[in-house]
Amino acid sequence: MLETLIMFGTGILMVWVICKIFAWPLRILFKLVINAVMGAATLLIINIIGSAAGFTLPITALTALLVGLLGVPGVVLIALWMLFLM
Secondary structure (H helix, E strand, O other): OHHHHHHHHHHHHHHHHHHHHHHHHHHHHHHHHHHHHHHHHHHHHHHHHHHHHOOOOOOOHHHHHHHHHHOHHHHHHHHHHHHHHO
16 A cells, blocks of 8 residues: 555656656747747738838748747848848
8 A cells, every 4th residue: 555655656756747847848839839920920911011012021031030939029120121221
């Protein structure tokens, strides 16, 4: 009986440790996915609305990387770059 309780407690402890180890990277991954989706939606909206005014943002590997990592601030950074430096 005591051995069973010790084994059960050890199993619960191991599951808890494994959950703690994998919870942190999943939170970061979830945040990156949310940033990427919001940034892509913003980039799409700017391209749809901006096409009527003659302003579009190119979708290249660099812009995709910036939008994927930074989200909406990445789109703002690209828009400012295109407005003032190009």
